[in-house]
Structures are given as C-alpha cells and as structure tokens.
Amino acid sequence: MTTIVEARSGPSRERAGPDAEPAVLERELTGAVLAGAVRADVLRTLVRVTGLQMRMLSAEGVPLATTDGGSGVAATVADEVLAGVAGPVVDTLDGLRATALAVRAGTTVAGVLLTVGTGDPRTRALAGAAVTALLIDAVRAGDGSDEVPPRHTPADVVAALRSGTVSPSVWAAATELGIDLRRPPAGAVLHYSGSRLRAWSTALAWLEHPVQQEARTAWTVVTGEAVLARLRSRLRLMTGDESAGDHVVAASGSHPDSPTGLARSFTEAERLLGLARARGVPLLTFGGGGVLQVLLPLPRAQLQAYVETHLGPIQERPELMATLRAWLAERGSRQSVSEQLHLHRNSVGYRVRQIKNLLGTDPLLPAASAELHLALAALDLLAADDERSRGDDEPV
Numbered sequence: 001m002t003t004i005v006e007a008r009s010g011p012s013r014e015r016a017g018p019d020a021e022p023a024v025l026e027r028e029l030t031g032a033v034l035a036g037a038v039r040a041d042v043l044r045t046l047v048r049v050t051g052l053q054m055r056m057l058s059a060e061g062v063p064l065a066t067t068d069g070g071s072g073v074a075a076t077v078a079d080e081v082l083a084g085v086a087g088p089v090v091d092t093l094d095g096l097r098a099t100a101l102a103v104r105a106g107t108t109v110a111g112v113l114l115t116v117g118t119g120d121p122r123t124r125a126l127a128g129a130a131v132t133a134l135l136i137d138a139v140r141a142g143d144g145s146d147e148v149p150p151r152h153t154p155a156d157v158v159a160a161l162r163s164g165t166v167s168p169s170v171w172a173a174a175t176e177l178g179i180d181l182r183r184p185p186a187g188a189v190l191h192y193s194g195s196r197l198r199a200w201s202t203a204l205a206w207l208e209h210p211v212q213q214e215a216r217t218a219w220t221v222v223t224g225e226a227v228l229a230r231l232r233s234r235l236r237l238m239t240g241d242e243s244a245g246d247h248v249v250a251a252s253g254s255h256p257d258s259p260t261g262l263a264r265s266f267t268e269a270e271r272l273l274g275l276a277r278a279r280g281v282p283l284l285t286f287g288g289g290g291v292l293q294v295l296l297p298l299p300r301a302q303l304q305a306y307v308e309t310h311l312g313p314i315q316e317r318p319e320l321m322a323t324l325r326a327w328l329a330e331r332g333s334r335q336s337v338s339e340q341l342h343l344h345r346n347s348v349g350y351r352v353r354q355i356k357n358l359l360g361t362d363p364l365l366p367a368a369s370a371e372l373h374l375a376l377a378a379l380d381l382l383a384a385d386d387e388r389s390r391g392d393d394e395p396v
Contacts, residue, residue, distance in 0.1 A: 032045075033140075037137075042137070046126065052116055053115075054115060070116065081100045083167060083171045099115040103135060105131075105132075106175075109168060115127050155212040161174070184265075187219070189250070189270050207234065219266060232248050235248045249281075250282070251273035252285045264297075268297075271385060272285070272289060274385060291373060295378050306374070306378050307378050310371050314354075314355060319351065323337065334348050
C-alpha cells in the first residue's frame with residue numbers, strides 16, 4: 001500500500017493501513033505534510049484507512065478539498081461545529097449525513113473535516129489524527145485558515161454567554177479564560193448593596209475571574225457552589241463589607257447541556273438573586289432551590305395563575321398569609337406560631353380556622369401542604385421579579 005509519505009518523500013518506515021492506530025496515523029500524516037504533502041493527500045490517506053469519503057471545508061462550510069466532489073454545509077452549521085455546539089453528525093448541502101470534526105487549535109481555525117457517513121468511534125479517532133497535519137497545511141498555504149483575533153474581553157465573553165450566542169471566536173476566548181464550554185458552567189450573578197461603589201468596581205476588576213459589570217450587578221460563570229461562595233467572600237472582603245454579609249448577595253442557575261443553554265442558566269440566576277435578596281439570604285443556587293427548580297422555567301402568567309388558584313381567598317389578607325407561612329413551617333405547632341408571630345394561642349387557632357374555611361382544605365394535609373408550599377414559593381418568586389424589574393442600580 002502506498003502512503004503519502006512514500007508518495008512525497010520515498011519509502012516510509014511506518015505505513016498506515018486499514019488496521020492503523022490513530023497515533024501511528026497522526027505521526028505519518030504530520031511528517032508527510034512537513035515533507036510537502038497537501039490536504040488533498042491527507043484526505044486520500046484517510047479514505048484508505050477508513051473506507052469513507054472525506055471533505056475538507058472552510059470555516060464558512062465551503063469545500064476546500066474533497067475525495068468525492070461533494071458539497072459542504074451551511075455556514076451556520078460550520079460555525080456551530082467550530083463552536084462545539086453542533087455535531088458530530090450533520091447534514092451536507094447535497095443531502096448526505098456526515099460526521100463533522102472541527103479542525104482548530106487555539107485561535108487557528110483551518111475549517112471542518114467531514115467524514116461522509118456516521119462513522120464509529122474508531123473512524124472518528126482516525127479522522128482526528130489528521131487535525132495536526134491539516135492545521136499545518138492551512139497555516140503554510142495561508143488560504144485555508146482564519147486567525148481569530150483575541151478581540152473579546154472577559155466582559156464580552158460573559159455577555160455572549162448570557163445571550164447564548166457562542167461563535168468560534170467567543171469559544172476560543174472562553175477557552176483562553178479557562179472556561180470549558182464542552183462541560184458548560186452555570187451562569188451566576190452577584191449584587192452589591194453597600195455604599196462603597198468604587199471599591200465594588202475595583203474589587204471586580206481584581207477578581208481574576210471573567211466578569212461583566214453593570215453598576216451594582218455583576219455576571220460571571222461558576223463550576224459549582226464552592227466557587228460562587230469563594231467569589232462572594234472575596235468581594236465582601238475587598239469592599240470592606242466583610243461584617244455585613246447581606247451587602248453582597250450571589251446566585252447561580254443550573255448547569256446547561258450546551259453553551260447555548262447558558263442564556264437560560266443566567267435567567268435562572270437572576271430570578272434566584274431577586275428571591276435571595278427578598279428573603280435576606282446571602283447565597284442561593286439552583287441546586288439548593290428545592291421546589292424553585294420546578295418554578296423557575298415557568299412564565300409569569302402561569303405563576304400568577306397558580307398562586308391565585310391556591311392562595312386567592314387569603315392573598316389580600318397579610319395576617320392570614322403570615323399565619324399560613326408560620327403554620328406550615330412549624331408543622332401545626334400552635335405554641336411555636338404563637339411565639340413567632342407574638343400572638344395569643346387562641347388568636348392563632350382563630351386565624352387557622354379562617355384559613356381552612358377560606359381555602360376549603362386543611363393546610364397540613366400532605367397534598368394541600370405540598371400545593372401551598374409551591375404556591376408560596378411562586379408568590380415569593382413573583383415578588384422578587386417585581387423588585388428586580390424596578391431595579392436599584394446607581395451610576396458608579
């Protein structure tokens with residue numbers, strides 16, 4: 001079997017055949033390209049070892065070299081493959097299924113390598129062995145690579161993740177910042193309510209963590225609750241508000257399945273932040289949100305409808321609402337509710353009877369208790385959303 005090394009520089013000591021190992025193939029292809037082989041030679045070798053046709057596309061999805069004369073893919077598909085949010089199986093413009101592989105390293109983007117057909121893991125590994133060779137060829141040729149300039153600041157990256165628009169350049173910039181978008185982190189938001197606004201901005205600048213700031217609020221990404229707690233602790237210390245924990249409040253959303261899902265995670269974090277501030281809680285995460293995990297995705301109209309259905313008869317009676325919360329929290333202990341609300345035990349009993357009559361159920365029945373807990377959480381979330389929409393940011 002003739003290899004591209006033989007074709008360009010004489011007999012080879014290593015010959016990649018159908019049973020080639022990816023590591024051996026990578027050494028052969030890299031050595032061959034350094035010796036003068038071009039991407040068309042690389043593709044022909046891949047056909048021999050995989051038995052499948054190959055197409056090398058530009059970053060825009062346009063064919064640069066193919067072994068079957070086939071078409072490329074839509075520019076949006078190529079962009080998503082390079083950003084890691086699409087693939088490995090894609091549809092070509094000529095109606096075939098293909099396995100796509102991003103050919104890039106850092107900020108150097110050579111394009112997309114297509115293996116026509118849905119290859120098995122071994123076939124994908126063999127295709128991956130060609131990445132280094134194709135990158136070398138692209139850089140040497142000067143017509144098949146796009147050097148992505150480091151034009152995205154950390155704030156730009158966070159802003160792009162918040163909007164769910166992850167382009168290849170954003171992906172590359174995120175990688176340089178240590179953000180692994182193959183395993184997307186959670187969106188997080190922090191809010192400062194103290195008086196040292198300049199110290200807050202300075203603290204964020206010195207945080208050594210990608211942050212987007214708008215006055216009192218800052219957005220970032222975190223891999224877990226421990227990271228968020230550490231960031232909050234540092235900001236408290238750096239703003240001089242270490243003894244006033246409620247001056248820095250933090251929240252984080254869920255971990256999405258893909259980078260585009262970060263937009264939802266940031267929305268969850270913002271809603272949780274509003275709830276944390278309303279409840280006086282310094283830190284609230286999606287994982288620790290309990291029933292809030294069910295409520296966060298729901299639109300406002302559905303939350304309002306649920307609250308009206310289960311709390312409507314007493315919603316405008318603040319004394320009964322307070323009693324219901326305490327009654328549920330204390331699991332029906334009249335003495336505990338009496339002490340908490342500073343009421344006589346008989347007054348607690350009278351209010352509870354009113355609640356039962358107006359709601360038409362006993363709040364302590366398991367099914368009713370679950371519904372009322374959920375309705376109260378929905379009500380809190382709506383109130384937090386109202387507070388967040390009013391906003392209290394000031395210019396720094």
